Amino acid sequence: MGGYLRMKALARSHPLWLAYILHRVSGLLLALFLPVHFWVLSMAITNPQGLDTLLLLTDSVAVKLAEFGLVFLLAVHMFGGLRVMALEWLPWTGSQKTLIALVSAVSFFIATLFFLRAV
């Protein structure tokens, strides 16, 4: 089975596939996380104190990570999505592969910047 996994890994280790999986996973996590985020916000009406305690908690590293993970995911996913649309809609010629890889690298970089600044 180890061999099989190694085989699978080999077949997919190229930048475009990694960009795809990153986009998909970030999208998926966003979709899972966003409801939580909404729920937290809506506490503003139902239970303001609750929200405050929760927001206080944002000082604790774990929650902070989670909240900022959202920011991070959003950034990654957004740039990834813009990348996909650029790739599909602008008629790339020639060395597009490198270009696209570059774009994803830059978008990842920006996303990380956001993240670092946030933390």
Next chain:
Amino acid sequence: MQLTDIERHDTDILILGSGGAGLFAALHAQQSADAGTKITLAVKGLIGKCGCTRMVQGGYNVALGGGDTVERHFMDTIEGGKWLPDQDMAWRLCEQAVVRIRELENEIGCFFDRNADGTLHQKAFAGQTADRTVHKGDLTGIEIINRLMEKVLASGVEKMQEHRAIGLIPTADGSALAGVLMIDMRTGKFRLVRAKAVLMATGGGPTMYKYHTPSGDKTMDGLAMALRAGLPLRDMEMVQFHPTGLLAGEHTRMTGTVLEEGLRGAGGQLINHSGQRFMFDYDDKGERATRDVVSRGIYAEMRKNNNPENEGVFISMSHLGPDSVRQKFKGMVKRCADSGFDLAGDKVEVVPTAHYFMGGVIVDVNTRTALEGLYVAGEDAGGAHGSNRLGGNGVANSTVYGGIAGDTMAADIRSIKSLREPDNAILEEELARAIHPLSRKPQLVLPLRKQLQELMWDDVGVIRTKSGMQQGLAGIKNVSDTLMEIGVDDSNLAFNLTWHDWLNLRSLCDISEVVTKAGLARENSRGAHHRSDFPDSGQMQDSEFTVARLEGDKVTVNREPVQFTLVRPGETLLPADAPDTLVATV
């Protein structure tokens, strides 16, 4: 295994093979036949993905004006074939090619190379007096077959893929063909397909030689079946060798595959093991001489060199500048690189390699044979090329006659009211023949195939002699007899390639014998057939072609005079003031 184990299947028109001939037949049959006619395409591999039409590189010969005429194409074909072609067939080939190319371009959608002004680009293969060869880069066959294949796949023709035809089954009175016995290779089961008309387009394929170019599925099955059905076969000694096949050792299937003609045309040099360029010793044109001449030059050079370690000769391109070679012959360079050779910068070892089979079933210009209900087209049919096929006439031949076969069958079956009953005795014989190895002790088949290929190459190859061929005949018999003792593991007959290897070798042995006997019968040297004991070509006016058939269980070969129905040796169909060639000399 008994008769009752054979599944039955009925159709109206059955086509065997999906090369240029088979696919065109399927399309034309569908266009010409009455609505509701059932058409079935049975093929040894996958539709459109086997056979040699797909492997066509150089292109498609057709006279499309600009000075070139059907007459000129025809004269080149007759002269290339050294006056042996059946002239009516050759004429029809040249004439219909014009229609077929428009069909390929307009209806099938082929994407051929163009000139700057948008017209079709045509080039000249060796042996032609006009720029006549239409092409798509050097992958013409892929383009033609892919487009045809799409059409056929979308057409609703019944598909029987990986179905191997193993026997033509006539009616009990022998007056007509009733159906074809096949093996469904995927399951290993037998299937008898009855049809009102059957086209055999299984594409010959001289793969009984140590070095050969055709695809692996081609093993002379069709001609072996026709022989057993008692049909006369003509020009069976005529095996075309391509001068430059890749020599990569006996452990790789790459060995024998073609390094393209254009390499020599562009100035590639042939060099022997002592580092000498030798082709000018054999011909003024050096490496640019025609296929048969260069093949013989290389073969002779190989014979001189007795070291078995250094078998072939080398083709060297590097003096033309590796980068320019890399650019001009991108596909070839890449192909060589994939198998570990540097064509652009280094020399690559080559040998002549069996390429095309001019011989085949005797047919009329409408592809009908002596057996009612059986039609033959493409490389399986003899006559159009005589002793030598011009580069570019092969695919023209298969597509032209495939189409004609489709139309003819569609017309002929109108008067046939019902399917014919097969002769059970012959059915039983053919079945027994196919299952023969299954009840014997399994042994390796490969060494025996190698043995046949080795002896055909040595004794019935590029240069032949009487004693050599007689020795060959004995060798073939030996291989053939041994084969009957060799068994195949029958634990699982589904997709059992070893069983099919056995059957392949069976067909190859049968046809090798015919090739050799026809070679013995022709006591002169014409085109592809060269005898060092009879180097003379003989008088053209007295040209004869060989006719082989099975009588009882003996192969006999007769000779028949060529009918010069359209033009006699020494004459031409071209106007008196026509130039010898329209090809600009470089």
Next chain:
Amino acid sequence: MLDLRLYMLQRITALLMAPLVLVHLIIMIYAIQGGLSTAEILGRTQGSLIWFLFYGTFIIAAAIHSAIGLRTIAFEWIGIKGPLLTVFMLAVGLTLFLLGARAVWAVTYA
């Protein structure tokens, strides 16, 4: 399983969200410098039509966009198909929309 219409819908909503997300991100980073509090958030957003429209548009777009996205994933990775897939997509979209709408209402007009 994605046809032209769903594809376009997903892209259009994506394009719509992109500037919104950017603005939101910038504000969040700016805002969190001093830590978050309910008052701070509400102070900014309460009673603002602009923010209502801003976040309102976002949650509608996000609901549509991610419903289509999750539909694709559910199909390709879990193998849900046919009517069930449509139900799944609509359910995801509706849930996201309701949760989102509640949140937007909470921070603007509630």
Next chain:
Amino acid sequence: MSSNTIAVTVHRGSGTSKELRTETFDVPAYDNQTVLDVVSWIQQHADPTLSYRFACRVGMCGSCAMMVNGVPRWTCRTHISKVLLDNTVEIAPLRNLPVIKDLAVDMDPFFDKWVAAEGVHHTAVTRDDPIREIDTSGESRQQADAGIECINCSVCFAACDTVAGNADYLGPAALQRAWTLLNDTKDDGREKILAAVSGKGGCHNCHSMGSCTVYCPNELDPMSAIAGLKRETMKQFFGGRKSTATKQGQGDA
């Protein structure tokens, strides 16, 4: 090569039976050996019942593709030294297609999709018409030329995860063929093609993961072709370029 045998692990069995298994063979190493040669050696010398498929043996027919160490490849054109890992190699049937037996797959679904994508020339004229002049310098001809040499080997189809997860998806090769035809000035099927590639298995399912382009042994670029289809269908969606009348001019003469 350090030792003179190669350990070749082959995936065996047929799609229907539950007896899928792997077997390992020691195959002698030779110079100039392709993956197809290794597979052939096993069938010819070690296990006569091993099933696989090939025809042309030179990268023209596209019937010999298999998974080699998890990567789809033409086995006839892959030198074994390129894929050996510590003198071992693992060979499996091509992904995303039903297995007939051992290394031979049923390619029908691939071709059914080819046809479903309208990957068939749409005829405007007949054999009785003259051959049209075609401007080869034009943009659309170049676009069509880029994908014309596809040999339908299904390597891209096997590489694509979308094909794996989405049974309806037409896949890279079929869509690339549709794009080629859309750009072919001779083709008269614009409406049909756009309809076919906009349907539920159409080009919009592609996630641009690019494995098709990365693994195509012919160095073709189905990913970009599919992007082209997305653009054209989008134009149509916005009612922009209205079908017909766009392709004249170049062909007729």
